[in-house]
Amino acid sequence: MILRTAEKIGLSLEVDDKLLNELVIIGKEHYPNEFGGFLVGNYRDDNRHLHITNMILPKSFMASKYSFERSTKGIKNELDKYYNETPKKFYVGEWHTHPDNRAIPSLTDISAINTIIQNHSACLVNPVLLIIGFPRTQVDLGFYVWFENKLYKYEQS
């Protein structure tokens, strides 16, 4: 699936359907609680295109129907492994679910994005956020990118 930011910033994102299906299945397994994890990938085309290639599941987390808190305990080896590949793959953002709700970022989600960009180790200027909403029996996917102090939604290209 290739997505582009609908508004005028012109950045694109690509994620393999297989990976996306895997995330949806894992999210459903944790329903009715929220769940999430780390997104891994790399930038191409002069840093204008993001390819999300992999994900890392948290080893330590707390979840309820309305909240999800994950930690980075135990994922360092996986991050190193991806970073040592050619081409390098690295942490590009986060994903989580919204059980019985649409894939629209909450204020807590936006403050999480702020935490990423203010964290020196994260090094990310434009973290991406994938929300998998499960309103009723549907699956609602929302991809967002933080760009110049604003969250932009990607749309299907």
Next chain:
Amino acid sequence: MDKSLHLETVIRTHQITKEKQLLEKHIQKKNEVKEALQENFGCNIYSPFNSGSYAKNTAINTKFDFDLVSPFKRNAFGSNGTLKEMYEAVYDFLFDKYKIEAEVKKQKVSIGLEFYPDSVGDRIKIDVVPGREFNQDQYKDDENLNLYVYYKYGNFAADSERIKTNVQMQINNIKDRADKEKDSIRKIIRLLKVWKNTKYNYPTKSFFIELITIKAIDNSDITGKLWDKLKTVLEYIRDHVNNEGFTLKDPGNSSNDLADTLTDNDKQQLANDMKNMLERIEENDENIKTYFPENPKFKEEDKNKNKYGTNGGMPIPPPKLNFGLEK
């Protein structure tokens, strides 16, 4: 850089339709003033009409001027009534009606109404241009008008208090050419107006710019992309405006020469400005942005510049992060 691409962007950011609300306010106020004039002067006035750049399709959104030409009957102010009496009567009426909400000013051939800023800071400016037909009931046949020329310190030469013209013919002449030659005449007129707006109180009138652009295009080989066409017009102005015998005939009356609206010094200044502009742009393409800037209010983001970024090194996620719907 692609200079023509930049110029196209400049035109796009200056499109009058981008200022829809302000345009609507001008149209509404213009209609209101028109109705007030018709109500007050009754059967002594023909239907006032808009003659500004909006009517000619050469307007830009950083300068909204609506000119409301108000054609009066020959005997509207008595069979011996003068043009001065017409001008003063229109001024008195507009002053009485709008003095609370606008600054009402006597101008060269018009009465300026500058409405005070509204709740969102928008200012509406309408110039009412009183004109009188040559002979009783002749206007509907020939559309010719005598305009009164107001000089702050009095009229100083015989016959200097009137301009005979045909405003409708002026509008049609420019509008027809600008509509037919959108990619040259209309665009270049708009660009030159953008340039003029970068200067404070520049003596060259918009009508002068419209006519000299058409003359340059009629007398030059205009080909290539937008920058090539604009460059040809700039070169024509540089090389001709200051020449002895250079004329710009008013399409509404060939006896009027718009070149006379500039002094010799003004013409020299205009020629020098064209020369400097061409040289600076020749030296460095980027200088074109100084002379022909985008309207910052509608500036288009250069999406080609945007990139994903990292601050170097391997990105590590923050140790603890909360997401959720906060029920």
